[in-house]
Amino acid sequence: MRRLLSAEFYKLWKSVGFRVCLIVFFIQDVIYLLSVGFVGDLLGMELNGFEQFNYLLTAFSGSTVSGMLFGFMAASLITSDYKSRDIQCAIAQGHSRVHIMFSKIIVYVVAIWILAAEDILIYVVGSSIAGGFGRAFDGDVALYMLRSIVCEGFVLTMMFMTCVFIAFSLTSKAASVSINILLFFVIDLGLTVMPLIFQSEKLEKFLSYLPFVAVNEMGGWNIDWGHAGIAMGIAAVYGVAMIVATWTVFRRRNLR
Numbered sequence: 001m002r003r004l005l006s007a008e009f010y011k012l013w014k015s016v017g018f019r020v021c022l023i024v025f026f027i028q029d030v031i032y033l034l035s036v037g038f039v040g041d042l043l044g045m046e047l048n049g050f051e052q053f054n055y056l057l058t059a060f061s062g063s064t065v066s067g068m069l070f071g072f073m074a075a076s077l078i079t080s081d082y083k084s085r086d087i088q089c090a091i092a093q094g095h096s097r098v099h100i101m102f103s104k105i106i107v108y109v110v111a112i113w114i115l116a117a118e119d120i121l122i123y124v125v126g127s128s129i130a131g132g133f134g135r136a137f138d139g140d141v142a143l144y145m146l147r148s149i150v151c152e153g154f155v156l157t158m159m160f161m162t163c164v165f166i167a168f169s170l171t172s173k174a175a176s177v178s179i180n181i182l183l184f185f186v187i188d189l190g191l192t193v194m195p196l197i198f199q200s201e202k203l204e205k206f207l208s209y210l211p212f213v214a215v216n217e218m219g220g221w222n223i224d225w226g227h228a229g230i231a232m233g234i235a236a237v238y239g240v241a242m243i244v245a246t247w248t249v250f251r252r253r254n255l256r
Helices: 002-014 016-043 049-060 064-084 086-092 097-131 139-159 161-169 173-198 201-208 225-252
Strands: none
Touching: 002 016, 002 064, 002 086, 002 097, 016 064, 016 097, 049 097, 049 139, 064 086, 064 097, 064 161, 064 173, 086 097, 097 139, 097 161, 097 225, 139 161, 139 225, 161 173, 161 225, 173 201
């Protein structure tokens, strides 16, 4: 397992897809900060570190854009190894499929956390330099930021096990990327349109517990721990279910 992890982290470091995602996230964040600096007054948006931290957690994380990029990462780190026969070589060297699968999942999770950390640093540091932090940075604020990152990071990690399942299920990188993009677009559209069509309080309450919606709650200053706890539990069950489904598919795959 240790050798597999070392090899996977080395591939992550050399991965063109990972570098592309880092660059795309960086450019997107810089453009956003510059645009807010120019038109912030017109839009009524404050350019300070605390406000941008809140914006990041409630608007960007879990969005279609991040889903597409994280899906691309999964295809780059996992699906492409079918064609390069890296998975087949690892099995020939005596590594079990369980170890291969979990080594790839661990490295994928590290990759998406690095990308998320890049976002947070650019948003908070960049906007703090431009407009200050926005409020006194004390212990309560520090704990709030830490809690938000941990809780939202957990829900996002479980949510993006969907990308891992798709990446292991397909042998074509192009198909894996395409399905991930289409899936997150449809999910985002569906979660936006369904409450408008059915206008049901019960439906809205049900949807609020799903990871794709509940992720935005994790960044709230006054969080409802009763609701958030249930949502995190559902996210955990969903993530485990995706891992089990991934193992079921990978265990039965013919790698000849």
